[in-house]
Amino acid sequence: xxxxxxxxxxxxxxxxxxxxxxxxxxxxxxxxxxxxxxxxxxxxxxxxxxxxxxxxxxxxxxxxxxxxxxxxxxxxxxxxxxxxxxxxxxxxxxxxxxxxxxxxxxxxxxxxxxxxxxxxxxxxxxxxxxxxxxxxxxxxxxxxxxxxxxxxxxxxxxxxxxxxxxxxxxxxxxxxxxxxxxxxxxxxxxxxxxxxxxxxxxxxxxxxxxxxx
Amino acid sequence: xxxxxxxxxxxxxxxxxxxxxxxxxxxxxxxxxxxxxxxxxxxxxxxxxxxxxxxxxxxxxxxxxxxxxxxxxxxxxxxxxxxxxxxxxxxxxxxxxxxxxxxxxxxxxxxxxxxxxxxxxxxxxxxxxxxxxxxxxxxxxxxxxxxxxxxxxxxxxxxxxxxxxxxxxxxxxxxxxxxxxxxxxxxxxxxxxxxxxxxxxx
Numbered sequence: 180x181x182x183x184x185x186x187x188x189x190x191x192x193x194x195x196x197x198x199x200x201x202x203x204x205x206x207x208x209x210x211x212x213x214x215x216x217x218x219x220x221x222x223x224x225x226x227x228x229x230x231x232x233x234x235x236x237x238x239x240x241x242x243x244x245x246x247x248x249x250x251x252x253x254x255x256x257x258x259x260x261x262x263x264x265x266x267x268x269x270x271x272x273x274x275x276x277x278x279x280x281x282x283x284x285x286x287x288x289x290x291x292x293x294x295x296x297x298x299x300x301x302x303x304x305x306x307x308x309x310x311x312x313x314x315x316x317x318x319x320x321x322x323x324x325x326x327x328x329x330x331x332x333x334x335x336x337x338x339x340x341x342x343x344x345x346x347x348x349x350x351x352x353x354x355x356x357x358x359x360x361x362x363x364x365x366x367x368x369x370x371x372x373x374x375x376x377x378x379x380x381x382x383x384x385x386x387x388x389x390x391x392x
Numbered sequence: 393x394x395x396x397x398x399x400x401x402x403x404x405x406x407x408x409x410x411x412x413x414x415x416x417x418x419x420x421x422x423x424x425x426x427x428x429x430x431x432x433x434x435x436x437x438x439x440x441x442x443x444x445x446x447x448x449x450x451x452x453x454x455x456x457x458x459x460x461x462x463x464x465x466x467x468x469x470x471x472x473x474x475x476x477x478x479x480x481x482x483x484x485x486x487x488x489x490x491x492x493x494x495x496x497x498x499x500x501x502x503x504x505x506x507x508x509x510x511x512x513x514x515x516x517x518x519x520x521x522x523x524x525x526x527x528x529x530x531x532x533x534x535x536x537x538x539x540x541x542x543x544x545x546x547x548x549x550x551x552x553x554x555x556x557x558x559x560x561x562x563x564x565x566x567x568x569x570x571x572x573x574x575x576x577x578x579x580x581x582x583x584x585x586x587x588x589x590x591x592x593x594x
Contacts, residue, residue: 360521
């Protein structure tokens with residue numbers, strides 16, 4: 180049975196779910212929720228489904244999951260036959276969890292700054308500076324990973340934490356935070372965009388370079 | 393006429409495009425499929441779109457906006473809306489001289505690029521941006537501003553600094569050939585230098 184995803188086309192959290200599903204080749208029934216500007220996430224019907232009033236929400240059979248980290252975990256656990264997207268060994272598994280936690284810091288800073296820039300939703304004080312500190316932290320991690328030719332956050336395969344971090348990093352130019360001074364971030368973004376089945380969204384282009392001239 | 397270090401060469405693989413800055417100029421930096429690097433004004437002569445948003449097709453750079461393509465000589469080579477038209481030779485991107493030396497891409501804001509003599513055995517480490525001016529970056533290294541900063545306390549590290557303004561300086565960092573653990577230590581040293589410089593800059 181195809182899961183239902185309640186989603187908004189410009190929402191970075193929803194995009195994470197749609198991107199992983201696309202990369203795994205998993206079908207989703209997408210239901211557009213007018214969270215902005217319609218505030219449909221404040222409607223009684225939506226709040227009955229997701230009391231926090233936030234997207235994304237995934238419904239599969241009787242299961243209801245709220246928030247990108249939980250949904251990414253479930254999609255990888257149920258739909259990834261290669262098991263590459265969610266490492267099973269304790270150390271990489273815990274590292275993946277660490278970067279999933281980091282993705283929520285990105286979302287609370289870079290993501291919030293973007294929502295303020297695009298939709299006038301007030302961001303917490305200092306969100307932009309905190310977002311920049313997050314980008315520096317991720318850049319440092321990827322610089323160190325590159326010393327041993329590591330291309331992804333953990334191990335030798337992209338994991339769901341790469342997806343969870345990718346969206347806010349790729350979209351942060353919407354908030355005026357550019358990628359120019361972060362070469363390792365740029366290479367990592369490029370590698371993700373080059374994955375077979377990659378799904379773009381407004382603000383994240385596909386790789387034109389890969390098409391036949 | 394000045395020559396500026398704008399990027400580490402290994403950060404610009406064939407087929408890639410990025411933004412760069414040289415002496416106040418906003419540039420598109422790109423490398424063709426065959427490996428030729430170029431630096432042009434970051435502005436499409438057609439509608440002014442930043443060419444750094446564009447994409448490389450073989451030996452040409454295409455603007456993201458209307459797909460106008462420019463060859464390695466900076467002349468417009470193809471206009472998709474007029475596929476049968478040979479574009480007039482006057483439609484050109486403004487190109488700057490570029491040299492690759494010691495693993496660094498150098499661009500002259502006018503005339504010819506004249507990079508400083510680079511050590512022979514250097515490996516690219518990383519490029520990072522300091523939120524301070526060049527003098528403060530050099531001070532954090534224990535040095536006066538210079539085209540190449542050989543760090544007295546970290547003899548394997550050399551920085552090619554690119555001043556972008558009073559509060560922004562790029563540091564293109566190279567090292568002697570090092571083992572992995574020492575490369576990681578060198579990366580942490582660049583972070584510590586940046587913290588020191590930025591704290592001093594307030």
